[in-house]
Amino acid sequence: MSAVLSLEGVEKGFSRGGEWTPVLADINLQLHAGEITAINAGRLQGKTTLLKIAAGIERPDKGTIHLQNQNITNTSDRHRSKLLGHQITWIDRDGPGLPIQTTKYVGWPLTLHGHKRRQAETAAAQALTRVGAPQCATRHWNELSNHQRVLVGLARAFIANPTLIIIDDLLDALGYQATEQTSDLLRTLIDQNTPRPAVLMSTTDIESAIYADHIHHITGKHALQRLGRERAGEVIPRRRIADNP
Amino acid sequence: MPVMRTGDAAPHMMALGLLVQQSDTIAGVGRRLHDQFRAAGFARTTAYSSVPSLAADGLALLVRPAPPEQPTLAFYEATPAGREHFLRWMRCTDVPVLVRDIFQCKLELAEPEDVPAILELVNALENSFLDMCDEARVRLRREQRSRSSRPDKASEWRRQMRRLQIQDEAVLWTSMALRLKRLGEQLEKMHAGAVSEETS
Numbered sequence: 381m382s383a384v385l386s387l388e389g390v391e392k393g394f395s396r397g398g399e400w401t402p403v404l405a406d407i408n409l410q411l412h413a414g415e416i417t418a419i420n421a422g423r424l425q426g427k428t429t430l431l432k433i434a435a436g437i438e439r440p441d442k443g444t445i446h447l448q449n450q451n452i453t454n455t456s457d458r459h460r461s462k463l464l465g466h467q468i469t470w471i472d473r474d475g476p477g478l479p480i481q482t483t484k485y486v487g488w489p490l491t492l493h494g495h496k497r498r499q500a501e502t503a504a505a506q507a508l509t510r511v512g513a514p515q516c517a518t519r520h521w522n523e524l525s526n527h528q529r530v531l532v533g534l535a536r537a538f539i540a541n542p543t544l545i546i547i548d549d550l551l552d553a554l555g556y557q558a559t560e561q562t563s564d565l566l567r568t569l570i571d572q573n574t575p576r577p578a579v580l581m582s583t584t585d586i587e588s589a590i591y592a593d594h595i596h597h598i599t600g601k602h603a604l605q606r607l608g609r610e611r612a613g614e615v616i617p618r619r620r621i622a623d624n625p
Numbered sequence: 626m627p628v629m630r631t632g633d634a635a636p637h638m639m640a641l642g643l644l645v646q647q648s649d650t651i652a653g654v655g656r657r658l659h660d661q662f663r664a665a666g667f668a669r670t671t672a673y674s675s676v677p678s679l680a681a682d683g684l685a686l687l688v689r690p691a692p693p694e695q696p697t698l699a700f701y702e703a704t705p706a707g708r709e710h711f712l713r714w715m716r717c718t719d720v721p722v723l724v725r726d727i728f729q730c731k732l733e734l735a736e737p738e739d740v741p742a743i744l745e746l747v748n749a750l751e752n753s754f755l756d757m758c759d760e761a762r763v764r765l766r767r768e769q770r771s772r773s774s775r776p777d778k779a780s781e782w783r784r785q786m787r788r789l790q791i792q793d794e795a796v797l798w799t800s801m802a803l804r805l806k807r808l809g810e811q812l813e814k815m816h817a818g819a820v821s822e823e824t825s
Contacts, residue, residue: 590758590761
């Protein structure tokens with residue numbers, strides 16, 4: 381199975397207080413369709429930087445990035461932002477960052493695909509119903525509870541059938557029950573989507589990471605270490621639609 | 626009636642719990658001990674001694690003797706005293722003895738030359754925890770996909786408890802592995818520092 385996204389030898393650092401601070405070193409990662417990969421680390425240990433590099437928002441200092449076998453490491457910013465709107469969806473805790481209605485935020489990826497505004501908003505309302513949050517349609521991001529933000533984020537993530545979904549922090553620290561419900565929903569959405577996207581998410585807590593197919597931990601040496609062996613990601617047949625909650 | 630130690634998760638108590646849950650043969654209890662408490666690592670043969678011992682203590686009753694050639698097919702049920710004993714354990718709220726952690730003890734007493742052996746132990750145990758964690762996560766994913774469409778109240782309760790147990794188990798092993806990963810990294814740093822000081 382070829383990887384949806386692959387990072388090879390990726391390195392990244394920043395200059396802080398006049399000193400060079402390495403953040404990521406020799407990162408090798410492959411994401412496959414239908415699989416959830418969690419990047420686990422403490423705060424300020426490079427999770428979001430890694431996710432931004434995977435999304436094409438930031439460039440690595442070294443290494444290569446392939447999206448569906450296409451080398452996108454040195455492509456133009458314009459091309460990368462197009463990929464982010466079309467093939468890759470990014471969701472996080474910050475939401476739209478603008479005072480817009482939830483349907484506009486959820487439907488935004490469709491408008492990037494050329495859909496008319498009304499079509500996109502109708503599809504957004506359907507997507508919100510699909511994730512069990514129809515009541516959020518007319519609200520704004522700052523009026524939503526944490527759990528509703530997760531549901532809205534997931535509705536947005538899947539609306540344009542991307543091949544790669546990147547979730548930064550959104551599913552973290554929700555507590556056992558909400559984590560369980562959200563993980564079930566995420567798995568169902570992946571299974572029902574065509575094509576099945578690869579999902580990359582960051583977590584600081586273990587509760588949300590354990591539902592992933594693969595867990596990688598950012599070590600003290602800024603490298604990535606698989607937490608567990610290959611068999612944790614054993615392929616389990618696609619869930620039948622009738623079994624979905 | 627045997628004395629009960631608080632926080633006692635000994636195999637005979639688990640065997641008693643399984644008999645309270647459902648009367649069974651010795652072989653059946655052995656299989657369930659092994660399958661339902663995977664992480665505890667009970668051997669299937671544990672039941673061969675613990676079930677007859679429960680019967681000797683009056684906590685289980687031999688309902689149907691086994692044919693001579695297949696002694697593990699002897700069928701037992703929990704006695705009222707056994708049920709009472711088990712419920713006392715289940716509802717006991719005394720805090721058990723805290724875990725005596727091997728690394729806490731070794732780190733307190735370790736000299737620089739002991740570090741390589743401790744590191745080896747850290748790595749070996751970390752790998753064991755990762756294996757356990759993998760195994761629990763595979764079960765968790767199966768459980769995640771096995772929801773029946775019309776569960777009755779009792780089976781839904783069992784499903785939820787089983788899922789919580791597996792979830793908790795996966796979190797436990799992952800946390801233990803992460804703790805050892807961090808401990809190992811720190812020990813490696815200290816060891817490298819000690820070695821370079823020695824050589825300079």
